[in-house]
Amino acid sequence: MPLTRAEAQALTRARLLSAAQAEFTEHGYDTAKIDRIAARADLTRGAVYSNFPSKRALYYAALAEAADSPGRARRASPVGGGPAEVVRGFATAWLDRPISRWDRLSADLVPQLVGDGDTRTQYAQLLELSAILLALALEDAGASGRRVRLAKLVLATLHGADQLVTAAPGFVQPLDVIRSCEELADLDLPDQWQPPPATPPVRPANEVFVPPPGVMPDGLFVVLGLNRLTAVEDAVRSAPPGTPVTIALVSERPAELGPLTRLVVQRTASCLQQAVCGPRLPHLIHDGGGVLADALSIEVIANNLEYAAHAVDGRIVIRAEGFGATYAITRSADAVPERPLGPTLRR
Template sequence: MVRLTRAQQQERTRAAVLVAAREEFAERGYVDAKVDRIAERAELTRGAVYSNFTGKRALYLAVLADAAERARAAAEPPAESPDSAARALGAFARVWLERLPLAGDTPESGHLQLRSLSGVLDTPPARAALAELVRFEALLLALALESRPAAPERMVRPAELALTLLHGAAGLAELVPGVGDPFDLAGAAEHLAGVALTEDAEPPHLPFVAPARPAADRWTAPRGLRDEITGRQVDLGDDGVVVVLGVARLSAAEEAVRAARPGDAVTIVVVTGDAAELGRLARLRILDLVGCLRRVFAAGELPWPRVVLDDGGAVPAALGRGSVDDGVEFAVRVGDGLVVARAEGRGAGHAAAGHGAARHRDRRAGPA
């Protein structure tokens, strides 16, 4: 008889709870699901469930995040990306809309299939985190669209509009399964790429952001981190910028991305003080979006910043931060294996990305 280690037994218990929870949510929906019934389905005690998940909301988010992880892993990239931003946005919409329930689906199964958060996020921190995640999703989608030939320089606004259209269609389909033609919706999304929208000016606080502080700190980059965009391992010792953002500050990622030098390795590290719920929410939303992007864009044309989900706070700890919260924002620039600049607070990513920019431009220009 093979004896399982404690970690193996815990993983087996967690997997059994997720299967049982998925069945319970599919049959009864989120509101009417009960943790006691989930424990019975898994043939476990209520205590065994709570030893792995803090409650029903954490369980539901874990089920959805697991589904998003599987979809991302199974996504097959095309040989070539669409040849325009409009076609790419239409293709993205078609992939995203595959989740819409059909007329014969039950409301409960449709709720789960849509990865719906309706009635789930009932606290101000959760809603604030979701708002930031939506902005972050729009940035990632926009960066992929901006790589297309003749695409506008910035496409965050059209990306936001397209995601609003898709989530609105999902909300209606949740109430009335089968309503809304996916082909019409995808066609509408394609046209959004050409809608004349004025991109927002740079955030008003950026001119007042303090420059990053020069440093020469040795550090040991954590191992075992994964870029959720490509699925590959990440080496944070690469020259570039590491931006650590709490889930309530993810919209600041654009400041760092836009300020980065050509060729910089930019890594957005997502952290939270609530890994059980907000961490799973971030994982769900980011992996869900990435799974769709990976079916539309060739591997080399996915959004270029690296995205690391750091539920355990390994990166902040390695950079000297003992604890993090959902509103944290700090960044470093790494060069030759050293932390060469540090910045903290609003605009930290922008400051670290821009550190030494004038010297960098002078070096590229060469002698007069």
């Protein structure tokens, strides 16, 4: 039976990603050649650029695909317990892998980020999001107060270890890194969440909401450009109890930054799932195509976008857009449902 158009496109993309992984691993980013990637995949140069707009976009996609490959990390049972146990489980999941093609492939990630100022800003925001997610797990495990600063230290330690695994094999022992991260769990850092100092006006609405597949029809819906990811904390900390929270991450350059988003967020979520029983995470969508944005009738996707809406019984009842929109929606009296809408922040 002949392949459908969608199946043929998926096969072409898979061949290109496999060829790109081999090329970038063997030659490094700077000396890798698009023509050689096309030849490895038995495709044309035009086929490469019809699927990926640039060499950097192909590199990020190849890296994200390699990070998702089966067997890259051993699946572990969640350990639960207190903050120290959560940090130990998270760090173990992060580091529990052999030196592999993915590690060699990822060695060029930081140099590419350093060379692109805009992407470096958005990568920093992705790391902020990772810290927020880890902090929520630590707080749920009994850590007193906000723990985002602590989570940043843990992530900084683990990212540094990542770089040394490839650059200086054998210099640092994974068990030493894990123990160091565990010791950080007891570090008492002053830390407090600050709501936005100002918020945009909330607009009432009465519109039918048709969510994308897999998205609940009710709750808080937030669409964030990659420069506004810290607003995830506004949603999680200020949403009324029992309100489902769905957050879509969008970008002006989805073909390039979508894979980078997927790489950072999925790695953090995967390690949390291995370290924590039922981590409290919002429903995060790597919405490169703007599917949720389309459902909410958002016309312009921008990296500074912050758009929030609340739906009850399948209808949008309020909207807000601009810096602080998420907090404005959650603080509005119209955002508090008359009945529980479902479990709290389940991924």
